[in-house]
Amino acid sequence: MLPHQRPKQRSEVRQARLDDEMLLYYPPRAAALRLTASAAAIWDLCSGERTLAELTAVLSAAYPDAKDLRNEVAQVLETLVAHDVIEWQ
Numbered sequence: 001m002l003p004h005q006r007p008k009q010r011s012e013v014r015q016a017r018l019d020d021e022m023l024l025y026y027p028p029r030a031a032a033l034r035l036t037a038s039a040a041a042i043w044d045l046c047s048g049e050r051t052l053a054e055l056t057a058v059l060s061a062a063y064p065d066a067k068d069l070r071n072e073v074a075q076v077l078e079t080l081v082a083h084d085v086i087e088w089q
Contacts, residue, residue, distance in 0.1 A: 001052060005088040007077055008048030013085045015043075026085050033083045035076075042076045048089045052077065 014025040022040035024033045035043055041062075045055050056070045063069070080086040 001074070001077060001081075001088070003051060003053065006048050006051055007046040007055075007080065007086045008089050009043070009046050010085055010087055024083070024085050026083065029084055031083060033079075033085065038072065039076045039079070042073055043080065046077075046080070046086050 010026065012027055014027070016023045016025075017040075018034075020037040020040075022035040022043060024035065024043070025031070026033075041059065042055065045058060050058065052070070052074060056073050059073065060066065060069055066072075077086070081088075
């Protein structure tokens, strides 16, 4: 992931909220992925408009007590990439 890249949800991904979690299904891979509440918050921001630094800034403002947020965002993005549910712009 390069500093200027912006993660974007793949349009083919289907999603459903389950209480405070999110379930993603990507038909081309016939794969499902369950996201925690914090991972779902990151997923919600993957619109192709923000870089990792910008995502972290938005989440830091929303969750000022969160620690090591940049690493958590990066790890979630790596997981989303590994499951092929986001693409980089």
